[in-house]
Amino acid sequence: SVPLQQTLRHLQGAFANFWTRRAKYPTFKSRKKSRKSAEYTTSGFRFRDGRLTLAKMTQPLAIVWSRPLPEGVSPSTVTVSQDSAGRWFVSMLCDDRPTVPAPVNHAVGIDAGITALVTLSTGEKITNPRHERKDRERLARAQRELARKAEGDGANREKARLKVGRVYARIADRRRDFLHKLTTRLVRDNQVVVIEDLTVRNMLRNRRLSRAIADASWTEMRSMLEYKADWYGREVITVDRWFPSSKLCSACGTLQGRMPLNVREWTCDCGTTHDRDVNAARNILAAGLAVSACGDGVRPQRSTPGGQSS
Structure with a gap:
């Protein structure tokens, strides 16, 4: 229920920005083309001893850490997302400020x-x-393969899109x-x-x-x-x-x-x-x-x- 509630909060913020003329009218995002994500607040996950367990899960997620969390800091929000390449990411929001180094004269x-x-x-x-430019040929080849796959081609088109x-x-x-x-x-x-x-x-x-x-x-x-x-x-x-x-x-x-x-x-x-x-x-x-x-x-x-x- 927590990701659904967060989605409604995001929608409320989008409409608030629209009515105050800070943004355009909210549009639906494609489930196939847009980045898939789910946001969990503190009631929707458990973080203990460096292990993250989401709601409705019996085992913690197998995470490869990009960097450790700051000492003595606990995440307040966790966002699980999947990019267009099919990779899964976990982003943790923490209340922390980096140490300000000494000023320099440059x-x-x-x-x-x-x-x-x-x-x-x-x-x-x-x-x-x-x-x-270095990957232009590889990108063009992958895009040509995708263009040859007809709409509704199922798994073959999805494989080409992932490439x-x-x-x-x-x-x-x-x-x-x-x-x-x-x-x-x-x-x-x-x-x-x-x-x-x-x-x-x-x-x-x-x-x-x-x-x-x-x-x-x-x-x-x-x-x-x-x-x-x-x-x-x-x-x-x-x-x-x-x-x-x-x-x-x-x-x-x-x-x-x-x-x-x-x-x-x-x-x-x-x-x-x-x-x-x-x-x-x-x-x-x-x-x-x-x-x-x-x-x-x-x-x-x-x-x-x-x-x-x-």
Whole structure:
């Protein structure tokens, strides 16, 4: 009865969001295509000595732990779910806060890209692993097999669907693992992290780059940076999306004219030769530190300092 009650609570929350215009009208989720899940509160499970037993079960679940629970903490909610690849997961909600490390005197600006997933203001470039492109042939083959299975083909179509789900799960798992390691390193090593406010939804309309942009997963990376910064007592500063970070000389402040994407290096009138991405990361860092100092937002720069011509 507990998962049914939780479902009704979720439905009530969905309608509350709809009536307050925070979300669209709730829709039914497909049992075949959507992630299956059941949520249990404290009355629906028993957790003793590291063993979890759900209601109506005589034996505890055989769990392979991804990491141990914090000491002295008991789960308040347990969610059992199955993904599109047929794998089962148990998620435990606990009331715990990580230990806040000591502050550090480092700040970094981050310029997101496709060839280099992120370029740091220190000059370091982290290559984009392109997980989707590496498994593109395997995914296409699995999708062709699924397309050849007619609707209502029963077990054969379900087997083909699971193959597609496993390929997608492999891509998503590797991408998520890479982003977790990258964002944890950035947050631990820097007190201030400055990023651009990218409109990924609009950028995905570019048919030539949409697949590469989706594979880079900039939105998920930003989300990880923000909640990990909250955990570790760090600060994430967002710079306006129209700030001309690539066209602004980080040495003298001169604003260049039009600069297409194929220009990766350029030389300013002051004689400084810039790598496009490193220069952008340095400008993003400088703008973010200005925000931190004065508390004002970063607005797009329309002209160069001192009335110089662009």
